[in-house]
Amino acid sequence: MADVFINYRTGDGDKTAALIDHELSRRFGRDRAFRASKSIAPGSAYPDALLTGLRRSSVLLAIIGPDWTNFRARLHDPEDWVRKEILEAFASGIPVIPVLDGRKTKRLNKADLPDELARLADLQSIPFDGHDSETGLKRLGDLVAEIAGLRDLDRDAAFSSTQGSVTNSTGDVHGTAVQSRDFTGDVGGTVIKGSTGPVHTGQGNIYQNSRHVSGGRHFSGDGMTYYEGDHHGDNRHRFGEADRREGNDA
Secondary structure (H helix, E strand, O other): OOOEEEEOEOOEEHHHHHHHHHHHHHHHOHHHEEOHHHHOOOOOOHHHHHHHHHHOOOEEEEEEOOOHHHOHHHHOOOOOHHHHHHHHHHHHOOOEEEEEEOOOOOOOOHHHOOHHHHHHHHOOOEEEOHHHHHHHHHHHHHHHHHHHOOOOHHHHHHHHHOOOOOOOOOOOOOOOOOOOOOOOOOEOOEEEOOEOOOEOOOOOOOOOOOOOEOOEEEEEEOOEEEEEOOEOOOEOOOOOHHHHHHHHHO
């Protein structure tokens, strides 16, 4: 289902129509923009396909080239499809946005239009400068996205690229847990490296004035315990009892 119908005249604005179609299709999806030479399959009934595509659209972009009003005879011709598409959009209540193609293209003047199309001159237009097409396409895309409520594939891709994956390697955790690859500084007053088996630590000075722990090193003081090396088994430290054993060894 097309959301944006691109109205243009061959020989006046058709190249810009193709450029806009390409950008809108890239940004919102190929089927979101209707342009006759692309969207109507060979063998399809041209009038029916045009009207069906138009009536399913949320906005019509009327590409107004520098010679658009010079096709006076065709603008007055009831069978001219540029005219018929715009009038059908008016009748269906579809918003019409005149796109002024090129720096020299001025706003439409009612005096240059047949009465049926005079309403075009009152519509707010949007300029499109081919020398700065990137800015023009971005602005036009933002506008039709807002009017038609289109899903922006560029924005989705940018959002997805910023999302990493986080996995939990700690298993079941009760209470507060902090998981990271690298820590700088102390965590909770205790630093333990390469430990297996349960380790129980507490507040205060543990093994105060002690000299060593078999199989590695430990230092204590100021409520912090530092272990390094591999420790197996159950290391339990009880205040008082540990200090007495160390005192007796001395």
